[in-house]
Structures are given as C-alpha cells and as structure tokens.
Amino acid sequence: MKFLGGLAAVxxxxxxxxxxxxxYKEIARNANQSLLWGPYRPNLYFGVRPRxxxxxxxxxxxxxxxxxxxxxxxxxxxxxxxxxxxxxxxDEFDARSGGVQTIYDEGNGIxxxxxxxxxxxxxxxxxxxxxxxxxARKDAPPDLKTTVVFYASLEGLGALEVENVEPVGYEGDVTxxxxxxxxxxxxxxxxxxxxxxxxxxxxxxxxxxxDRTFVNSLxxxxxxLWQTKPILFKMLKESVxxxxxxxxxxxxxxxxxxxxxxxxxxxxxxxxxxxxFEGNFEFDVIFNSGSSGKEYFSSDVSKFIENTSKGFFERxxxxxxPKPPFDVEKLxxxxxxxxxxxxxxxxxxxxxxxxxxxxxxxYDEENEGFWEETQAAREKHQxxxxxxxxLFTTIPSRSFFPRGFYWDEGFHLIPIADWDMDLALEVVxxxxxxxxxxxxxxxxxxxxAEARSKVPQEFQTQYPHYANPPTLFFIIDALITKxxxxxxxxxxxxxxLGQKPTPVHLKNPDLALHYLRELYPKLKAHYHWFRRTQAGxxxxxxRDAFSxxxxxxxxxxxxxxxxxxxxDDYPRPQPPHPGELHVDLMSWMGMMTKSLKxxxxxxxxxxxxxxxxTIETAILRNIDDLHWSEKEKCYCDATIDDFEENALVCxxxxxxxxxxxxxxxxxxxxxxxxxxxxxxxxEELWSxxxxxxxxxxxxxxxxAENYWRGPVWMNxxxxxxxxxxxxxxxxxxxxxxxxxxxxxxxxxxxRTVFDSWQETGFAWEQYNPETGKGQRTQHFTGWTSLVxxxxxxxxxxxxKWEVGHDEL
Numbered sequence: 073m074k075f076l077g078g079l080a081a082v083x084x085x086x087x088x089x090x091x092x093x094x095x096y097k098e099i100a101r102n103a104n105q106s107l108l109w110g111p112y113r114p115n116l117y118f119g120v121r122p123r124x125x126x127x128x129x130x131x132x133x134x135x136x137x138x139x140x141x142x143x144x145x146x147x148x149x150x151x152x153x154x155x156x157x158x159x160x161x162x163d164e165f166d167a168r169s170g171g172v173q174t175i176y177d178e179g180n181g182i183x184x185x186x187x188x189x190x191x192x193x194x195x196x197x198x199x200x201x202x203x204x205x206x207x208a209r210k211d212a213p214p215d216l217k218t219t220v221v222f223y224a225s226l227e228g229l230g231a232l233e234v235e236n237v238e239p240v241g242y243e244g245d246v247t248x249x250x251x252x253x254x255x256x257x258x259x260x261x262x263x264x265x266x267x268x269x270x271x272x273x274x275x276x277x278x279x280x281x282x283d284r285t286f287v288n289s290l291x292x293x294x295x296x297l298w299q300t301k302p303i304l305f306k307m308l309k310e311s312v313x314x315x316x317x318x319x320x321x322x323x324x325x326x327x328x329x330x331x332x333x334x335x336x337x338x339x340x341x342x343x344x345x346x347x348x349f350e351g352n353f354e355f356d357v358i359f360n361s362g363s364s365g366k367e368y369f370s371s372d373v374s375k376f377i378e379n380t381s382k383g384f385f386e387r388x389x390x391x392x393x394p395k396p397p398f399d400v401e402k403l404x405x406x407x408x409x410x411x412x413x414x415x416x417x418x419x420x421x422x423x424x425x426x427x428x429x430x431x432x433x434x435y436d437e438e439n440e441g442f443w444e445e446t447q448a449a450r451e452k453h454q455x456x457x458x459x460x461x462x463l464f465t466t467i468p469s470r471s472f473f474p475r476g477f478y479w480d481e482g483f484h485l486i487p488i489a490d491w492d493m494d495l496a497l498e499v500v501x502x503x504x505x506x507x508x509x510x511x512x513x514x515x516x517x518x519x520x521a522e523a524r525s526k527v528p529q530e531f532q533t534q535y536p537h538y539a540n541p542p543t544l545f546f547i548i549d550a551l552i553t554k555x556x557x558x559x560x561x562x563x564x565x566x567x568x569l570g571q572k573p574t575p576v577h578l579k580n581p582d583l584a585l586h587y588l589r590e591l592y593p594k595l596k597a598h599y600h601w602f603r604r605t606q607a608g609x610x611x612x613x614x615r616d617a618f619s620x621x622x623x624x625x626x627x628x629x630x631x632x633x634x635x636x637x638x639x640d641d642y643p644r645p646q647p648p649h650p651g652e653l654h655v656d657l658m659s660w661m662g663m664m665t666k667s668l669k670x671x672x673x674x675x676x677x678x679x680x681x682x683x684x685x686t687i688e689t690a691i692l693r694n695i696d697d698l699h700w701s702e703k704e705k706c707y708c709d710a711t712i713d714d715f716e717e718n719a720l721v722c723x724x725x726x727x728x729x730x731x732x733x734x735x736x737x738x739x740x741x742x743x744x745x746x747x748x749x750x751x752x753x754x755e756e757l758w759s760x761x762x763x764x765x766x767x768x769x770x771x772x773x774x775x776a777e778n779y780w781r782g783p784v785w786m787n788x789x790x791x792x793x794x795x796x797x798x799x800x801x802x803x804x805x806x807x808x809x810x811x812x813x814x815x816x817x818x819x820x821x822x823r824t825v826f827d828s829w830q831e832t833g834f835a836w837e838q839y840n841p842e843t844g845k846g847q848r849t850q851h852f853t854g855w856t857s858l859v860x861x862x863x864x865x866x867x868x869x870x871x872k873w874e875v876g877h878d879e880l
Contacts, residue, residue, distance in 0.1 A: 096586045099576050106168045107464075107498065108197030108254075109359075111188055112420040114467050115150055115474035115526070117160065117175055118186045118204075122197060124254040125422040125462060126228030130357065131300060132204065133221040136180040137327040137348070138213070146180050149301045151471040153850055155179065159833025161470075161851060162416035163409060164384040167495055170200070171412060172381060176833070181212030189376040194363030196256045201373040205354040206267075217270050217328040218349050221304060222357055224248055224260055225297045225342040234287055234337040235259070241284025241335050246345050257362035262345045263370055265355025269348055276315065276325040280332065282348045288333040289340035297342055298522040304344055307333045384408070391491050394863040398822060406826055407860045410835055411487060413853035417470060422462045423520020426533045430454035435537050435627070438650050443630045455533045463517050464502040468854030469837070474526060476517035478503070479638045482543020483787045483855035489550045490861075493575035497587060500547050504594045508536065511594075511601030515540035515636065537605050538628045538636045541660050545667040548588070548595070552670055555581045588671055596680070599668050602661065608653040610698075615710075615718045618693035623710075624657040625650075632776075642765065642780040643772045645711035645721040653710040655699040659730035662691040666735075695731050696743070705746040707731055724756055725766035726780070726788050733791040739804035748806055751792065752813050761824040761844035762789045763817070768841075783838040783847065784824065787855040790862060793817050797865055815869040818862055825859045 104123070113119025119131040135147040148155060158176035165171030170189040177184060184206050191199040208216045226232040230252030236242075248260040262285065269283040280286075288307050296303070311334050315324050324330055333346050347355065356370045388408045398404075434442070434449040465476035466484040481503060489496040507513050514534035518527050555578060577584040608623035617623070628636040629648045637656055645652055669684035699707045701720045707730060708722035722728065729747060731737055737744045752758050756767040762784035766773050774782045796814035799806055824839050828846035835856040836846025 092582050092586050096583055099583065104498075105195075105197050106190070106192065107495065109190060109200050110167060110418060110420075111173075111186075111416065112418060112464075114417045114419040114470045115522075117148055117151055117184070118173065118188075118202070120188070120200070120202065121420060122255065123420045123462075123464060124252075125460065126294070127252055128224065128226050128230075128232070128250060128255060128258075128260075129297075130222065130224045130260075132184075132186070133223070133301065133304060134177075134180065134182075134184065134206070135219055135331075136182070137217045137219045137331050140327050140330070143327065143331050144305070147301065147304075148175075148177065148180070151474070151851070153471045157833075161409065161853065162412035164381055165412040165416040166380075166384065166387075167415060167418055167492065169380045170376075171384075171416060172377075173416065176209075178209065180218065181209050181216050182218055183207045183209060187377045189373065189380050191364070191368060191372075191376060193366065194361045196254065196258075196361050196363045199359055199361045199364050199366075199368055201356055201358045201368065201376065203354065203356050203373055203377060204265075205352075206349065207352050215270070215350055218353070219328065219331055219346060220349065220353070220355075221333075221344055221346045222262055223300055223304075223342060223344050225300070226250060226252060227294045227297055227341070229253060230255075231339070232341060232343065233339040234289055234343065237337050239335075241280065241286050243284060246285055246287055246337075248343060255361070259360045259362075259367075261356075261358045261360070263356040263358070265347070265353060267353030267355075268350045270326075270328045270350040272326050272329060274319075274325040274329060276319070276329050280329070280335070282328060282332070284335075286333050286335045286346045287337035288344045288346075289336060289338045290342055291340045292342055294341075295521065298520075300342070303342065304333070307344060310334060392487070392860050392864040394860075395865065396867040397819070398863040403822070403826065403863065406829060407863055410825075410829075410853060410857040411491070411860045413835070413851070414466060414484060414857035415488060415491070417467045417484075417853060418464070419467055419474065419476075420462070420464055421476065421517065421519040421523060422460055423523065424457040424459035425461065425514065425517065425519055426455050426524070427458045427514070428455040428533050428535050429458075431536075435535065437627055437629065440649065441647075442650055443648055447630075450533070459519065461506055461517075461519055462502070463506060463519060464499055465517065466499065466854070469849045469852045471851055472526075472849040473854075475519070475523045476503075477540075477854075478513060478515045478517075479541040479543050480787075480854050482541075482546045483790070483858060485544070485547045486550070486790075487857060487861050489547055489554075493551065493554065493577055496547050497551065497577060500544050501587075501591065503544060504591060504598070507594055507598060510536065511597035511599075512536045512605075513598065514538075535628070539602060539606050539626065539657075540636055541638050541656075542598070542602065542664050545595075545664055548591075548671060549667050551577065551584055551588070552674060554578055555584050585674070589675055592671055592675060592677075595668060595671065599664055602664065606657060606661075609651050610653075613651050613712055613716065613718055615698065617697040619690035622658070622661075622687065622690040622694040623653045623698055624661055625652050626654050626657050639726065639765075639780045641777045642725065642727060643723040643770065645709055645719075649711045651712035651718075653698055655695070655707045655709055656727050656730045658691065658695055658699065659734040659736060662688065662695065662731070662736045663734040665691060692736060695736065699731075700743060704728075706750055707747075723766065723770050723772065724750060725764065725770065726785075729757075729788075729792065732795055733788065735795060735798070739799055739802045739806065744799070745806050745809075748809050748813060752809075759784065759841045760820055761839055761841060762786070762821050763792055764841045779838075779848075782841050784841050784844075785838050785855075786821065786825065786858050789817070789821050790855070790858040793821065793862055793865065797868075800868055811868050815867070818865060821862055822859055825856060 108122050112121050116131050121129040133149045135143050156179050158178045160175040162171050162173045173186045175184040187203040189201050232250040235247040235249045244264045246262045251257045356373050360367050432449040434445040463476050467474050468480050485496045606624050608625040610620050610623045626634045626636045633640050665688045672680040701708045704722040706728035708720040713719040732747045757763045764782050766781045796810050799810035800814045824844045834850040835853050837849035837852040
C-alpha cells in the first residue's frame with residue numbers, strides 16, 4: 073500500500089508537470105501571436121515583417137523630387153548616419169501594441185511620422201496598420217514635392233499579387249492579396265490617402281497624371297529581394313530612359329514626373345507602390361489577416377492609433393517611476409524616448425552566418441607569439457556558411473549596428489524586463505536556441521546577406537572558441553528576483569489603468585519555473601563551455617592561489633585588442649602571453665556561477681548546487697589571490713614576465729573595478745574601500761560626466777583608437793551606480809561613502825545623456841570624459857537607454873541635489 077501511495081504521489085507530480093507544460097505551450101503560443109508582427113526590420117527607417125522565415129516584408133522609401141541632381145542621394149530607406157537627420161526614432165513604442173515614430177529629415181525638407189498599430193484577432197498573428205504622414209518643414213518650399221514608395225515583397229513559397237488592376241494608375245486604394253506559410257490568406261491595402269499632388273503642363277502628365285498611385289510588380293530571386301533600393305533605382309532608370317527617348321534631353325518632364333516608376337501592376341514577389349505629393353500628405357497601409365474574420369479601414373486605424381498611444385506615458389511612469397530630481401515631465405519624456413527606441417530596436421533576423429570550424433591548433437593560443445599564428449590560420453579562410461538560423465533581438469544602433477550582439481543584449485533587456493518580462497525571456501530563449509552542441513553562442517549574429525552588407529568582411533567570421541561577456545544571466549537573475557523565489561516571497565502585483573499588465577511568468581510562478589527548467593540544461597552547457605574554452609593556465613607557472621583551476625583568459629587576443637572581452641582596445645599586458653589571466657573574465661565567471669547556482673537551488677538540483685558552491689568559493693578566493701595588487705590597491709590583469717614569473721599589470725579603469733561591478737565584493741571588505749577611492753578620484757576615474765573607462769593618469773589615456781581608453785560608457789556606469797546603491801543601503805564601513813558617490817554619479821550620468829540628447833536629438837554610443845559630448849555612433853539607443861533604470865533608482869541625497877532640477 074505504501075508503494076501504491078508513493079506511486080500515486082509520483083504520478084500526481086508528473087501529471088501536474090504535464091499540465092504546466094501544456095499550459096506553458098498554450099501561453100507561449102498566445103504570447104508569440106502578439107509578438108508575431110512588428111517593425112522588425114530596424115535597419116530601415118520603417119520596415120515591417122513577421123517573425124517567420126522567408127515571409128512577407130514591407131518597407132518605406134522617400135525623397136524630395138525638386139531637381140534632377142539630388143534624388144539618388146536623398147532617397148531614404150536604410151538608417152544611415154550620413155543622411156544628416158536632425159533626429160529620428162520612436163516617440164512611443166510597445167512591442168505588443170505598436171507606437172509612433174518621427175523622422176526629422178532636414179535634407180528632404182520633410183518630417184515623416186509613422187504610426188504603427190497591431191490589431192489582435194485570428195490565428196495568424198492578427199492584423200496591423202501603419203499610417204504614414206509627411207509634414208513639410210518650416211524651411212522647406214511651400215510647394216515641396218516628395219515621392220514616397222511603399223513596397224511589399226514575399227520570400228519563399230506563397231503568392232502575392234495586385235487584386236484590382238488599373239491601367240493608368242490608381243485614384244483610390246491599391247490592394248494586394250496574398251497567401252503564405254504562417255500567415256494564411258491576407259490582404260494588404262495601401263490607401264489613396266490625403267494630400268495635394270503636383271501638376272505640370274508637360275505632355276507626359278496627360279499620359280500619367282501624378283494624382284494617381286503607380287504600381288510596378290515583378291518577380292525577382294529571393295536572395296536579392298532585400299536589395300529593394302537598387303531594384304527601385306533600376307525601375308526609375310527604365311522610366312527616365314523612356315522619357316528621354318520620347319521627349320529628348322532638352323524637353324524632359326519635371327523631376328516629379330520623371331522619377332516615377334512604370335505602371336505595371338500584376339503578380340510578382342515584389343511590388344513597388346509609388347505616390348507623388350506636393351506639401352503635406354498622409355496615407356495608410358493596412359494588413360488584414362484572413363483568419364481575423366474582419367476587415368479594417370482607415371477610420372478603424374484612427375481609433376487604434378488613439379488607443380495605443382493613450383496609456384503609454386502613464387505606463388512608463390508606473391513601470392520606471394523616475395525619482396527626484398528626475399520626476400519632472402521633460403526628463404520623463406526624455407526617458408520615454410530612449411526606452412521607446414531601445415524597444416523599437418527589436419528585430420527579427422533570419423539567414424546563414426560565416427563560421428570557421430576548422431579548429432586549427434593555432435586557435436588554442438598556447439605559444440608565445442600566438443597572435444601571429446592565429447592570424448596566419450585565419451588567413452587560410454577556412455570559414456563556411458552555416459545555418460540558416462533565426463534570432464529575435466534588440467540591436468544597439470539602427471544605423472551602425474543593426475544586428476544582434478551577445479553582450480549588449482543582456483544590458484538591453486534589463487529595462488525591458490521591467491516593462492515586459494515575457495518579451496525579455498522570449499529574446500533570451502531566442503539567443504540560447506542558437507547554441508551549438510558544444511555550448512557556444514556566437515558573440516555577433518550576422519545572419520544573412522543583408523546583415524553582412526553592413527559589416528566589413530574581416531569582421532564577419534565567427535569562431536567557436538571566442539566568448540563574450542555572459543550578460544544574459546542578468547535577466548535570469550531578474551526573473552528569480554521578481555518572483556521572489558529564493559526568499560519565499562512573492563512581490564505584490566498591481567494592475568490598473570496606466571500601469572503595466574502583469575507578465576504571465578510573474579503572474580504564475582509555476583510558468584517561470586517551467587521556463588527555467590527548460591532553459592537550465594542550455595545555461596549549464598554554456599557555462600561549462602566558458603570554463604573549458606576560456607580557462608587560464610595556472611599549473612605551468614608558479615602562482616600562489618587558493619585554487620589551481622579557477623583562472624581565465626579571453627581567447628581572440630592581439631597586441632592591440634581583445635574584441636571578445638567587449639572592451640576592445642582597453643590596455644592589457646604587453647606583449648600578449650599564453651599565461652595571461654584576465655580579471656574581467658574571472659569576474660564574469662563569478663557572476664555566472666552565482667546565477668547558475670541560484671537557478672540550481674530553485675530547481676532543487678542539489679548536486680549542481682554543491683559543485684557550483686565549490687567553484688564560487690574558489691573564484692572568490694582566486695580573484696584576490698591572482699588579481700589584487702597591494703601596491704596599486706586595485707584589481708589587475710596578470711601575465712608572465714621575462715623571468716617566467718607571475719606579474720600584475722595594472723591599467724586603472726573599468727578592468728580594475730570588475731569584481732565590484734559584478735557584485736562579488738563583501739560590504740565590509742577593505743578592498744571595497746580602495747575601489748571606492750579609485751572610483752571617486754577626479755585624477756583617476758571620476759569625471760563630472762560619469763566614470764572614465766581608463767584612468768586619466770594612465771599612459772594610454774585618450775590614445776590611439778581611444779575607444780575604451782577614457783570615454784564614458786553607460787553600461788559600465790550603470791553597473792557601478794547599481795552596486796553603489798547596494799552598498800549605500802547595506803550597513804558597513806563604506807555605506808556613507810557609497811551613498812555620496814552614488815548620489816553624485818546618478819545625477820552626473822543623467823545630466824550627461826540628457827544634455828547631449830537635447831543638443832543633438834540623439835543618444836550616443838559613448839560620451840567625452842572632458843566635455844560630456846556624445847560621440848562615435850549616434851542613435852545608440854542600446855545600453856545607453858539604461859539611464860531610464862538609473863532615473864528610477866531612489867534619491868538618497870536627502871534633497872541635496874534638488875538644485876539640479878533647473879539645470880536639467
């Protein structure tokens with residue numbers, strides 16, 4: 073009877089687990105429905121696609137057509153730093169409902185606003201609509217002429233054709249009907265819209281009046297469909313050549329007429345839909361899913377736009393709750409802009425990638441002078457295309473880095489997890505779905521020819537022995553914290569008007585546990601890949617350390633760079649040596665170990681908890697034994713000197729702070745006191761604009777590429793201010809010092825990013841430590857958007873910094 077009772081209990085547990093798995097799959101399916109469609113082509117000023125490989129895609133192009141010289145250079149499509157925009161990006165955006173974007177196109181004399189809304193219903197991701205509105209800028213001519221092209225293309229199997237063929241052009245709507253995998257049957261309508269159209273007295277106008285919409289349909293190979301702009305230019309050239317042949321070069325029609333595509337609607341896998349306007353304009357693009365059972369029109373779109381925008385600002389305030397002195401509307405609006413552009417950088421990428429799996433022995437980097445050997449091995453070009461793979465990711469910059477970066481992603485998802493934890497977990501899962509059998513995930517995901525077109529060839533190849541900081545573990549830690557799993561509490565959940573909806577993984581902790589249980593084997597494999605491939609050599613040299621195993625070295629080292637560390641040109645020991653040990657990687661491994669131990673504890677993996685506890689203890693001991701310099705009072709990289717002895721090489725900067733930045737120092741540690749002194753020294757790391765990446769006293773400060781040799785980076789500063797807050801709220805000998813540094817740094821960081829944003833209209837990749845000016849990549853709304861988290865941190869100054877209100 074005891075046996076039967078025990079069996080019944082086991083069966084009950086299994087049944088409960090099965091129920092959770094079924095429920096999880098259903099909820100995941102529903103969640104994917106609301107995330108199926110989006111402006112998931114963030115490399116474009118406006119581009120839309122579903123999270124389905126080889127599917128329907130759409131995009132927007134435009135240019136002023138005032139003369140014959142500027143059109144080619146002024147046609148907008150992909151986001152480019154050289155376009156000279158006064159600013160562009162999402163004013164509001166939510167991945168599940170849509171948002172509003174404004175593009176301030178000074179060069180074309182027009183501001184373009186795109187209002188994108190999702191319309192739930194049916195079984196294929198619902199419907200969606202985009203309202204395209206152009207407003208002539210104040211300094212534009214009153215009769216500004218603009219040509220606008222919306223295109224739709226279909227990769228793979230299916231059909232897409234113009235439903236209502238008109239011989240001369242469309243006075244009203246253009247309707248495409250289509251069918252494809254994952255979307256079923258659908259219709260795509262481009263409305264006639266509103267606005268004036270240019271008229272001219274040339275004979276060509278009678279044949280082709282510009283108050284019509286023109287459509288050119290063609291069939292092109294799938295592999296070139298992403299090259300939409302060259303396809304359009306080819307169409308325009310054919311039209312120009314016809315006009316010149318018919319009327320001669322001395323009597324060609326005006327530019328607004330010449331630069332129109334030949335009207336040739338019909339079947340095809342790419343359809344260019346062109347309108348020509350004079351002054352302001354507006355039209356809608358409406359995707360009606362056949363499975364929704366309802367057709368939507370422009371009047372419906374207006375209502376959806378209003379409803380989508382209505383509660384966004386209130387939800388932002390409820391989610392991030394900016395604290396004094398940042399609880400003023402202009403700073404809150406600044407915060408919504410940065411966060412909307414972080415979230416609006418969501419992209420879905422699908423394609424093959426370039427990987428070198430030769431496993432050449434030179435890649436082990438075991439010999440002195442190894443960087444020359446690895447370079448010679450790379451020059452053999454043994455890379456091959458792998459895949460295709462898919463990735464749902466947030467990108468650092470739409471103009472310069474429109475692809476997935478492993479270590480950036482974890483930082484991106486920190487504020488997104490507050491807004492929509494389910495979405496953040498979906499992105500994490502997408503990354504781990506890329507993991508190979510060994511546990512490797514490529515640090516830069518350049519999927520497909522379109523993504524590769526933005527990357528110099530020498531940087532396209534990924535190597536399965538190259539790592540990158542494992543920041544995705546931040547999000548797993550955030551999930552555990554939010555469900556209160558380790559302390560037995562469940563944080564209170566509020567749902568009311570203006571506040572965010574509760575993510576399903578937080579509403580039902582069993583689902584969160586199911587997610588962790590499914591992901592844990594991949595997290596564990598990834599962790600052990602790190603330990604295996606990035607291990608340092610402790611046994612070949614005379615090193616006094618608690619553990620003979622816990623020491624780590626980034627692979628991919630050259631004399632000038634460790635790109636794999638994320639800190640590219642930060643000074644390291646010279647020359648590179650196979651006996652090097654890197655304190656930043658050791659710290660990441662400590663963070664990773666603690667995180668994995670927390671998950672194992674939660675999932676009751678007792679053997680794993682025991683193993684990880686042993687490793688964690690060894691790492692914490694070895695960080696001090698191998699990397700602490702009593703002379704310099706900071707953490708340093710280690711190398712082997714000319715006498716084959718261990719030597720510390722100290723370039724004070726972010727590297728020196730890493731055990732602190734990753735939360736590995738105890739509040740009462742004497743070393744914490746020294747780190748805080750270094751951090752707050754104006755002659756070392758402290759500046760009024762944030763923490764410098766390299767000490768002002770270092771010989772390499774501001775030299776060569778000067779990428780991580782002084783400039784202020786928001787991701788590292790976020791880690792610093794978060795740790796300072798922790799120590800400021802923890803009793804100990806350094807509590808007051810931490811509180812002072814925290815309060816001042818928090819204020820400095822927001823002022824730096826806000827002032828530059830006000831001046832330029834952009835968030836930037838990094839900030840000048842002497843002037844605070846944004847520099848390098850503009851519209852860098854990746855980890856720079858962490859300022860919204862900093863704004864929401866508590867004011868511990870006791871009102872001391874209230875004077876900063878007016879300054880900000």
